[in-house]
Amino acid sequence: MRKYWHVINIGIQNNLTYRFNFLARAIFGLVPLVAILYVWKAIYEGNGSGSRVGTYSLPEMVSYYVLITMVDALTAVNEDDWQIAADIKDGNISQFLLKPIDYLWYRLCLFLSGRVTYVAVATIPLCLFAVYLHRYFMLPANGTAFGCFLLSTVLTALLQFFTSYAMAMLAFWVLEVSTFIFILYAFEYVASGHLFPLDILPRWLEQALYFTPFPYQLYFPVSIYMGKTSGPDLARGLLIQGAWVIAAYFLARFAWRRGIRHYSAVGG
């Protein structure tokens, strides 16, 4: 166990070297968000005061985007998949085959340290942002909702990480994985609720999305926080989310095992 703490520690130190990069990313990332909020505000004003979009009032819509940004900061994989793919392509994983350290746990530790650093750096702009919008910002529906929200956020992070890990395993077979990563990311971006709340979609489309893992990669915890998912739906949703995490974990393990058989240690 101790060796993994070391990995986390080193990961944090490594990431801190790029703190300016993280800060730039966090600040630039807020700009399109602000732009989207302006567009929503114009839409609400055009529709008349007190109007709703789906079940959302304007303050709820603003809260939705702020929450999405926060959960995203806590859970998004940003460079891990590229790094894993590069490790495989350049033959760097050879050393992990020889050492008593498991590559998946090793990467998970690095992912965690990356998130810790990112959150530490991004907290300042994010908090300023939340304070700026405090008139609109909602508190969680209730204590249970908040607890489940935290649990679900952790599951979201794991689901995102295992999915990206499994995806990066493609590097065993193809030279250039970035296109595949971007294709998956495009689906995640729209179907996980990044661009707009999923429940303003036509009902059938929203229902269909729930058969994919995408809503559980971002939208689900936010819907818990806002009290849109509660009671039996909440319990069932958490179970399904857990099931997706386990499925993604096994997929990642399976892909790794098949990949290793294919692996020829280029340059290692």
Add this chain to the structure above:
Amino acid sequence: MKSEIRNPKPEETGHASRITHHASRYLSIYAALWKNSVAREMGFKGNFLLWIVVELLWFGLQLSFIGVLYLHTEHIGTWTKWQVVMLIGASHFIQQIFQAFFLINCTNLSELVRSGKLDFLLLLPVNTRFVVSLRQVDLGAFVNAGSAVALMAYAARQLHLAPSAGQVLGFLGLCVAGVAIHYSLMFLLASISFWTVRAQGIVWGYYNLFNIARMPDEAFRGLFKIVFTFAIPMLLVSNVPVRLLADKLASPRPILLLLGMSVVCFCVSEWGWRTSVRRYTSASS
């Protein structure tokens, strides 16, 4: 040199011929760079096609967002659905043309500085900014620009627009100004890599700002509008050309503003580049 010797009046015609000589020399260099890029892209045909798919997917995704927005409203400011579709098409067109010529080169600059490869480019007997900016051409982006044009044509039909030749030419001219703005700002940011080695993140961060260019300008107000009109003119880049094409211009002022800002941005980026190069200390051993 030769033409000067042969020329009886070097002050007048000599100057002109030197310019054409320069231009043809740079054109032939650029042709060689194109040939290189084509050869490189054709080495990975599958990948080349996949990137086009990726871009198409993201393009469709932006459209789906607009589709969802307009499920819940009739107009944003005075912008109707098909006008916004046209705006997205124009914004994509400008972005893809920028990407075709400049984007990879801007993101590569920090790598050139970090690895010390810039040395070789500085030593070449051509303008360094020219080689650095135009070294690679992204051919797939032309295909994607084509899809943007197709979308704009479709949107124009939905709007029953029949733009005159003058409007289309004006539109293209304004697109060039938009590309110049994107390029100047991105190149300016890339020059930061002379100060901090890892500027790639900053450059990709700027890429986020492109999102603003495809949103209808009337939604914005206050400080945000001022900053993104006069400092980082994202709200002009594609809104103004589309307004020209869709008869949404009340006065020629926005056109002049866009043209003016493109000149300002280019001058600032040239100044930034020169200041930065002076700081360059080679990284190679």
